[in-house]
Amino acid sequence: MNKTKRAVTTVGILGAAACLMQGSVLTASAHPERNGTSGHTLSFAVTFSPFNYTDLGDPGPSAADVIVFHDKLRKGSTAVGDEVGSCTLVDADGLANCTGVVRLGDRGTITFAFVNAPPPHKVLALTGGSGHFRTVRGDGTLDENGDGTGTLVLRIRR
Secondary structure (H helix, E strand, C coil): CCHHHHHHHHHHHHHHHHHHHHHCCCCCEEEECCCCCEEEEEEEEEECCCCEEECCCCCCCCCCCEEEEEEEEEECCEEEEEEEEEEEECCCCCCEEEEEEEECHHHCEEEEEEEECCCCEEEEEEEEECHHHCCCEEEEEEEECCCCEEEEEEEEEC
16 A cells, blocks of 8 residues: 555544544533533433441441442433442541442443542542543542432543
8 A cells, every 4th residue: 555545544544533432432511621621521320339338447337447339320221331449438427538430331441539428429530541531530529319329420631
């Protein structure tokens, strides 16, 4: 293949790949961020897993106890992924350091961390990812409805 055909083919493949990647991130809305980088907001309905608590410290809630979770994520009635993670309690009041991973099928993962405190509103820091999300950074929120369901919103910047 000569240089011109190779260049045209390469540009075409890169353009098609960029279009496919943009369409595959389950974008709920796209908007420019204040710092000039483009961003996407992903929103999911969450079905929380049953409470899984391991009492490792003093009896009852205390530092070093662990909570693990495996929650289901949906867009409307369609299952689109899950999130798994763990929280380590740092005091008896329920304050905990939590980390987790959102898995969105074969598109990749998004990692996060947050401080878990008794209020139902959590603020997440996006700490990385894999696959289509390998350059992810940003933040998000996790809100519990009190009935085993909630909403996860991820504000992604690249």
